[in-house]
Amino acid sequence: MTQFGFGAVTLEHENTGRPDSDTVDATLAASGDASAFERLYRHHVPRIYSLVRRMVNDDDADEITQDVFVRAWQKLGTFRGEAAFGTWLHRLAVNVILARRETLGTRRKRFLEGDAVLEFLPARKAGPELAMDFESAMERLPDGAREIFVLHDVEGYRHEEIAEMLGLATGTSKSQLHRARLALRRHLER
Amino acid sequence: MSDPWMERLSDYLEDDMPAAERLALEAHLETCRDCSVVVSDLRRVMNRARQMDERQPHRDLWPGIAKRIGATSAGAQPIRRRWSFSSPQLAAAAVLLMTFSGSTVWLMRSAGSLPADGPIAATAPPPATVTAVNVRRNAAENYAAAVEDLERVLSAGRGQLDTTTVRVIEQNLAVIDQAIAQAQRALLADPANLYLNTHLAETMRRKLDLLRQAATLVPVS
Numbered sequence: 001m002t003q004f005g006f007g008a009v010t011l012e013h014e015n016t017g018r019p020d021s022d023t024v025d026a027t028l029a030a031s032g033d034a035s036a037f038e039r040l041y042r043h044h045v046p047r048i049y050s051l052v053r054r055m056v057n058d059d060d061a062d063e064i065t066q067d068v069f070v071r072a073w074q075k076l077g078t079f080r081g082e083a084a085f086g087t088w089l090h091r092l093a094v095n096v097i098l099a100r101r102e103t104l105g106t107r108r109k110r111f112l113e114g115d116a117v118l119e120f121l122p123a124r125k126a127g128p129e130l131a132m133d134f135e136s137a138m139e140r141l142p143d144g145a146r147e148i149f150v151l152h153d154v155e156g157y158r159h160e161e162i163a164e165m166l167g168l169a170t171g172t173s174k175s176q177l178h179r180a181r182l183a184l185r186r187h188l189e190r
Numbered sequence: 191m192s193d194p195w196m197e198r199l200s201d202y203l204e205d206d207m208p209a210a211e212r213l214a215l216e217a218h219l220e221t222c223r224d225c226s227v228v229v230s231d232l233r234r235v236m237n238r239a240r241q242m243d244e245r246q247p248h249r250d251l252w253p254g255i256a257k258r259i260g261a262t263s264a265g266a267q268p269i270r271r272r273w274s275f276s277s278p279q280l281a282a283a284a285v286l287l288m289t290f291s292g293s294t295v296w297l298m299r300s301a302g303s304l305p306a307d308g309p310i311a312a313t314a315p316p317p318a319t320v321t322a323v324n325v326r327r328n329a330a331e332n333y334a335a336a337v338e339d340l341e342r343v344l345s346a347g348r349g350q351l352d353t354t355t356v357r358v359i360e361q362n363l364a365v366i367d368q369a370i371a372q373a374q375r376a377l378l379a380d381p382a383n384l385y386l387n388t389h390l391a392e393t394m395r396r397k398l399d400l401l402r403q404a405a406t407l408v409p410v411s
Contacts, residue, residue, distance in 0.1 A: 028395050047244050054242075062251055
C-alpha cells in the first residue's frame with residue numbers, strides 16, 4: 001500500500017502553492033514523454049516564435065523555432081525547476097538564435113555607429129500606402145540595434161545581460177538601444 | 191541632434207543617471223520643447239514594445255520537431271511492440287487499469303473536482319509515441335521530487351479527506367506503483383524495448399496525474 005511520503009524538493013507554483021503544469025510536463029518530457037513535451041511546445045510556441053521572428057527574420061523563423069524546441073528536448077535534463085520553465089526555455093531560445101545568426105551570415109553590418117542607425121531606417125512617409133507599421137519598422141533596423149531593442153524593450157533583459165549575451169560593452173548596448181528607439185519613434189502609430 | 195541632452199534621454203527614462211544630472215535634465219526639459227517631445231516619443235516606443243502581440247507560426251511546427259526528436263504524432267503507424275509479460279499478467283493489468291480509471295473518475299466526480307459530463311481527457315493533446323527514449327538520471331530525480339512533493343501535499347491534507355477517498359487513492363497508487371515496478375523489472379531484461387519504455391513513461395505520467403488530481407481535493411488552508 002502506498003503511503004504519502006514527504007518530499008524535500010519544492011516544485012510549487014508561486015501563486016497556487018501547487019506544482020505548476022509546466023514543471024511536471026518538463027519532468028515527464030525529460031523522462032522521454034513526447035506527449036508532455038508536445039504540451040510544452042503548444043503552450044510556449046507563440047512566445048518563442050515571436051522572439052525568433054523579431055530577432056532574425058520571417059524566412060528563417062520556422063526552422064529556428066524548431067531548432068529551439070529540439071535543443072530544449074536535448075537539454076531538458078539540465079532543467080531543475082529552479083526558475084519557471086518558460087524563463088529557462090526563453091533563455092535557451094536566445095542562445096540558439098544568437099548561435100544560429102552566426103551561421104546565417106551577416107547580411108548587414110551588425111552594429112552601425114552613431115546616427116547611421118537612423119539613416120538605415122527611412123523616415124515614415126505620409127500617406128497610408130507608404131506608411132510602415134511599427135513592427136515592420138523594427139524588423140528593418142540593423143541587426144545589432146534590432147537584437148538589442150528586442151532583448152531589452154520587448155523581452156525585458158537588462159543591458160548587462162545583453163552585453164554578456166552579445167559579447168559587447170554595456171555602453172554599446174545602451175547607445176544602440178537609444179538609436180533604435182530614436183529611429184522607431186518616427187514609426188509610432190499616431 | 192546637437193543638443194547634448196538628446197543623447198541621455200534613454201538613460202533618463204531608464205533611471206540610469208546620477209541624481210544631480212537627473213535634476214539638471216529635468217530642468218532642461220522645462221525649457222526645451224525638442225527634448226520634451228523626444229522623451230514623450232521614446233516613452234511611447236518603450237510602451238509599444240511591451241505591448242507587442244505574440245504570434246503563432248503560419249504552420250504547425252510540431253510534426254517537424256516530433257520527427258527530429260524521434261517521436262511521431264498520434265495517428266501515425268504504431269510501434270511494433272515486443273511484449274514480454276505473460277498473458278495472465280496482461281489480463282490482470284487490464285483489469286487493474288479499468289478499476290483504476292473507473293474508481294478515479296467516480297471519486298473525482300463525487301468530490302466535485304471534475305465536471306459531471308464531458309470527456310475527462312478532452313483537452314489533453316493527442317498522445318505521441320516515443321520511438322527513442324532516453325531516461326536520464328536528472329529526469330528521474332526530478333520525477334521523484336515531483337511525486338514526493340505531491341505526496342507531501344496529500345499527506346498534509348490527509349486528515350481533511352474522507353477516509354474512503356484516501357483509501358481509493360492509495361489503492362490506485364498501489365496499482366500504478368505495481369505497474370511501474372513490473373515495467374522496470376521487464377526493462378532490466380530488455381532495456382531497449384521501445385514499448386516498455388513508452389509504457390513506463392505513460393504509467394509514471396498516470397501516477398503524476400492521479401497525484402495532481404488528488405492534490406486538488408485537499409482544501410487550500
